[in-house]
Amino acid sequence: MKTIKNKSVAVMLLLLTFLFSCEDLTETNQNPNGVDPTTVHPNLLITTVLSEASKQIVNYGFGDIAGVMQHTQKDAWFSGHNDYDWSDQSWAKFYEILRNNNHMYNRSVELGLEFHQGVAHVMKALMFAHITDIWGDAPYVNALNGDQGGEENLLPAFDSQQAIYNGILEDLETANTLLSKNKSEYDEIFDDADVIYGGDPTKWRKFANSLMLRYYMRISSKDPSTATAGIAKILGNSTQYPIITDVADDANMAYPGTGEADAWPGNTVFDGTSGSNYRRRKMCSTLVDAMQAVNDPRLAVWANRVEVPIVVDAGLPAGTDEIIGGVRNIAPDVVAGRLVDTDPDYVGIPPSVSALPSGHNLNPTPGQLSFNPHVSFLNDIYREASGPLLQARLISAAEVHFILSEAALEGLTGGDAQTHYEAAIMASLEAWGIEDEYDTYIAGPAAYNGTQEQILEQKWIASWTNAAESWADFRRTGLPALVAGPAAKRTVLPVRFYYMTKELDINTTNAENAVSLLEETAYSQADGKNSAWSKSWLLQGMNKPW
Structure with a gap:
């Protein structure tokens, strides 16, 4: 040939x-x-x-x-x-x-x-x-x-x-x-x-079968018999259904970074807005806090440390607010009643924190062009147009092992949940170039505790830059148990996107029929059925995620 x-x-x-x-x-x-x-x-x-x-x-x-x-x-x-x-x-x-x-x-x-x-x-x-x-x-x-x-x-x-x-x-x-x-x-x-x-056709075959695992798990709550049979079919014949179990087989695409069209989104190399696309995207405090709670080494790969930490010192004279030695020292009366994060390393923006998130953590220059020295920026690698870690990550060995860990824990298949959980952690760390941190990490708070909550939280962390997968898991399980912030459009997280107006206007009969089949919820409110808080077939009757 x-x-x-x-x-x-x-x-x-x-x-x-x-x-x-x-x-x-x-x-x-x-x-x-x-x-x-x-x-x-x-x-x-x-x-x-x-x-x-x-x-x-x-x-x-x-x-x-x-x-x-x-x-x-x-x-x-x-x-x-x-x-x-x-x-x-x-x-x-x-x-x-x-x-x-x-x-x-x-x-x-x-x-x-x-x-x-x-x-x-x-x-x-x-x-x-x-x-x-x-x-x-x-x-x-x-x-x-x-x-x-x-x-x-x-x-x-x-x-x-x-x-x-x-x-x-x-x-x-x-x-x-x-x-x-x-x-x-x-x-x-x-x-x-x-x-x-x-x-490489062998790797494409593993990609196909790993996606099958993903989608069998996706329907596992709605159609458990089909999901269980499908997962068992794949795992029962590894020759006929090879899957991704090694980072070398991850389905990734590198960004060439030769121009705006093929560069990492938000880079500062081809950004015509003087870097504001990079600056405006910050770590969310939900993720930062979860990673800090388990001493996660990936945080340093994804985020920069706070440039100017804040110290609230009760020993300072009233009204004190000054930067000394790269630290902003503030007397308690200055911050009375205000939300202040004094973590010296990493600070995220809380979800839907307010009508002016740029003002979070006492930012002295709030507004669209501000530079907030008291909140963590993304790591400098995200300023670049390309780089070894700047990849589209479509499915990974980490995700596959998390699927198998959850499936084993929930009784959808055999296998050992802990073994797959630990393999998933190792694969994710390896994918981000910090596999040497594994022994320390897995011996700490991230050590397997036998709960679905832990598996799904770690899978959520590992889905960084591919959050659509963790959104699907959240809709299916309600995990991790994320809470909408005070300025959010609703008091709970959305579960879908709206059908677009153009489709409703042009393909009216078919689009309106699809809308009629959505399940309106208490959170759909003024949107009617075509709401981000209405439930499609997969969520109907499941009482998840809320």
């Missing part, structure tokens, strides 16, 4: 010219300067699919969903991130990626390229899972058939969340079969085009 490898960067640049873009599901625009879609080779599509999908996951998992899950808070332009002040969130980018992926799949079938078909099935499953996890019911069966015409394709029905999960699991089963050969048995793999695994 012939394998194509290591082509020039010029070919990779050509990939970027081939994008289908859309505003909604009724439109398909083609770039007139791009490659003819009827003859394009899948290797000219795969990079765009993988890179755009990976960036989209980070944009959500390091964006507003990180705010929901209290990984981060913003101190400017913060209302959506901190307070869930949402109204019209679009899924157009996900469907754009899915259309490119669908075209890659169809061309792969025409050319008999099974590796590319397998990758397409994995990415289809991953993108539709994000859509249904975040919105609920959604166009699925007919969603990608707009070029075929007909009202059923141009205005597709919304398939049920249950049907979408079933389709996702079927796609991953198909991928497992398509990716089961040795690399030498596949035609025309272009290593450099695969920005996740470099054209």
Whole structure:
């Protein structure tokens, strides 16, 4: 068999010219300067699919969903991130990626390229899972058939969340079969085009089966019999269903950092706002406090120490407020009745703390352009456009081991919960380059205590920059037990995104039918059923997360 490898960067640049873009599901625009879609080779599509999908996951998992899950808070332009002040969130980018992926799949079938078909099935499953996890019911069966015409394709029905999960699991089963050969048995793999695994079908197969584990666990409360059978099937035949158990197989994408389009979000290299995108995103105190409680070494990797710590000293004269030796010394009367965090190392912003989060912790220069020396900034690595730790992390050995630990603890499968918990911790530390800290960490407060709460809290910590996964766990279990802040739009955390106005206006009948199937809750309030606090099928009747 012939394998194509290591082509020039010029070919990779050509990939970027081939994008289908859309505003909604009724439109398909083609770039007139791009490659003819009827003859394009899948290797000219795969990079765009993988890179755009990976960036989209980070944009959500390091964006507003990180705010929901209290990984981060913003101190400017913060209302959506901190307070869930949402109204019209679009899924157009996900469907754009899915259309490119669908075209890659169809061309792969025409050319008999099974590796590319397998990758397409994995990415289809991953993108539709994000859509249904975040919105609920959604166009699925007919969603990608707009070029075929007909009202059923141009205005597709919304398939049920249950049907979408079933389709996702079927796609991953198909991928497992398509990716089961040795690399030498596949035609025309272009290593450099695969920005996740470099054209390695074995790793893609593990990716597919690890996603199956994720989604079986996702439905485990709603449909425990299917989930239990599915997990047992995978774990009962490791030859037929290999999974990711080693960090070397993590599904990650590095950011090239050559320009704004392929650089880490919020970097200061290509930021036209003088670094404010970096400055406004801070650690949330919920995450900081949880990590400090277990002496977590990852905190130093993700955050900078406070530049100017605060000391409240009862021995100082009344009215004292001055910086001496890099420390702000304050008399108690100056801070009476005000929230002050005097931790000398790391300080986060509390969730939805107030109408002016930039003023937290006695910031002397509150406002959108402020520089708060009393709150931890993200680590300086997040100023950069690229770097060894700046990766889109799609699924990891850590997540897989946490899934297996929880499954064992909850009786969904055999195995030892503690063994998988400890393997998950080790994998996460290794992924962040601090595996040497494992022995000390696991011997301290993070030592296994046999509770679901601990497993899910550690999994939540490990989901840094991919908070969409911890949001899914929170909806399923109510863990970690996060509490909405005082300025939040509701008194509890949201459980979905709103269907966008454009979809409701154009695909009205189908969209309104999907809205009618949501379960309105006491927190939906003035939103009606299309609320971030209404429950989709997966949460209906579960009494979770609230």
